[in-house]
Amino acid sequence: xxxxxxxxxxxxxxxxxxxxxxxxxxxxxxxxxxxxxxxxxxxxxxxxxxxxxxxxxxxxxxxxxxxxxxxxxxxxxxxxxxxxxxxxxxxxxxxxxxxxxxxxxxxxxxxxxxxxxxxxxxxxxxxxxxxxxxxxxxxxxxxxxxxxxxxxxxxxxxxxxxxxxxxxxxxxxxxxxxxxxxxxxxxxxxxxxxxxxxxxxxxxxxxxxxxxxxxxxxxxxxxxxxxxxxxxxxxxxxxxxxxxxxxxxxxxxxxxxxxxxxxxxxxxxxxxxxxxxxxxxxxxxxxxxxxxxxxxxxxxxxxxxxxx
Numbered sequence: 001x002x003x004x005x006x007x008x009x010x011x012x013x014x015x016x017x018x019x020x021x022x023x024x025x026x027x028x029x030x031x032x033x034x035x036x037x038x039x040x041x042x043x044x045x046x047x048x049x050x051x052x053x054x055x056x057x058x059x060x061x062x063x064x065x066x067x068x069x070x071x072x073x074x075x076x077x078x079x080x081x082x083x084x085x086x087x088x089x090x091x092x093x094x095x096x097x098x099x100x101x102x103x104x105x106x107x108x109x110x111x112x113x114x115x116x117x118x119x120x121x122x123x124x125x126x127x128x129x130x131x132x133x134x135x136x137x138x139x140x141x142x143x144x145x146x147x148x149x150x151x152x153x154x155x156x157x158x159x160x161x162x163x164x165x166x167x168x169x170x171x172x173x174x175x176x177x178x179x180x181x182x183x184x185x186x187x188x189x190x191x192x193x194x195x196x197x198x199x200x201x202x203x204x205x206x207x208x209x210x211x212x213x214x215x216x217x218x219x220x221x222x223x224x225x226x227x228x229x230x231x232x233x234x235x236x237x238x239x240x241x242x243x244x245x246x247x248x249x250x251x252x253x254x255x256x257x258x259x260x261x262x263x264x265x266x267x268x269x270x271x272x273x274x275x276x277x278x279x280x281x282x283x284x285x286x287x288x289x290x291x292x293x294x295x296x297x298x299x300x301x302x303x304x305x306x307x308x
Contacts, residue, residue: 005192006092009308011101012037012108012280013197014273016208018297020053022198023101024061025301030308033062033091035084037102037111040242041066042075045228048221049244051212071228071239081110088191097308105155105279113187121173129165141168149177155279157272159241196304197280198297199288209269213244213262222248243268 009026011019023034036042040050044067052058052066064087069075084100088111091098100111109115133141142158145167152167170178200208225248228240235241235249244265251261280286289300 005190006088007192007194007308008088008098008100008112009304010108010112010193010195011099011197012105012195012283012286013103013199014205014276014280015051015103015269016212016273017103017198017200017205018291018294019101019103019198020051020057021294021297022196022301022304023099024053024057025297026099026304027061029301029305030097031095032097032099033064033094035087035091035098035100035111036063036065037080037084037100037104037107038065039075039077039080039104039107040239041102042069042080043067043071043073043239044069045071045224045231045233046239046242046245048216048219048224049242049248051216069239071233071237074238077104077106077110078115080107081115084111085190103276105276105283109182112191112193114190121169125172126165126169129168133161133165138164141165144168145171149179151179152177155275157243157275159246162238193285194304194308195283195286196300197286197288198291198300200291204292205273206270209273210266213265213269216244217262222251225249225252243272 009032011023011026013019026032027034038050040046041052042065043050046052053063057063058066065080065083084107088098100108102108129141138158138161141161141164142153142156145156145164146153148171149167153164156163156167158164167178170176170181221244225245228234228245229249229252233240235246240246240249247256247261247264247268250256251258256264289303291297291300
């Protein structure tokens with residue numbers, strides 16, 4: 001006799017789409033705990049720039065995987081897969097609904113479906129790619145990835161050179177794009193996951209992104225970055241090679257003007273949202289709810305709860 005799989009709710013979508021608000025609204029209706037699937041909210045001291053839930057929101061519902069690492073410590077999707085699955089089990093034992101909410105598609109995939117078995121290599125090609133990175137820069141390697149594996153490149157930022165190098169390494173070692181390894185991977189089917197997302201018209205989403213950037217500065221984003229700088233952190237660390245922080249550090253180094261910093265943050269955040277949407281549109285399990293204003297989140301949450 002087939003045993004029913006444990007139920008979890010997964011809320012995904014691009015930045016500024018309202019994932020946190022929807023997760024909190026659902027949590028008002030059912031006993032639940034929220035698992036943040038955001039690769040930057042795991043880091044301490046990065047609050048305004050990563051749009052972490054407010055202290056009152058964090059107190060209203062138990063949240064997990066927020067502020068668990070220092071910016072100079074490593075944390076990746078493999079770690080999240082192991083830690084997240086343990087946390088899902090603990091939440092289920094407490095007779096609550098795990099709500100996975102976040103925009104890092106790789107983290108969501110790792111938790112729900114598991115990773116494909118990533119091949120191990122000698123490291124020779126990786127060292128060659130790292131040498132080329134120093135000589136030719138990030139953009140040159142990214143353009144090469146666009147040629148050999150355009151699907152993977154479409155989900156990546158050229159500045160995330162570790163991911164770009166890994167994708168190129170897999171291709172040159174195996175002759176197979178890393179995107180095909182991901183596509184061929186069979187999900188593990190350990191959860192009955194309900195996927196939902198909030199779908200905004202593009203111009204509406206871009207307006208929300210621009211407004212979020214302006215709100216970040218009003219809330220003291222530059223002071224947050226200056227505090228990080230005083231602690232000895234800057235965009236040499238992977239955690240801070242992130243939209244918003246990298247532009248702010250460039251401004252503090254007097255490489256760009258204040259106006260250019262704000263302009264780049266808005267532009268790069270919109271590009272980041274586009275890459276997120278490219279990733280999530282491949283996920284056929286997502287039920288997209290069209291939305292035009294934040295007031296609709298309450299009704300969407302009620303509909304989700306009625307279908308759980």
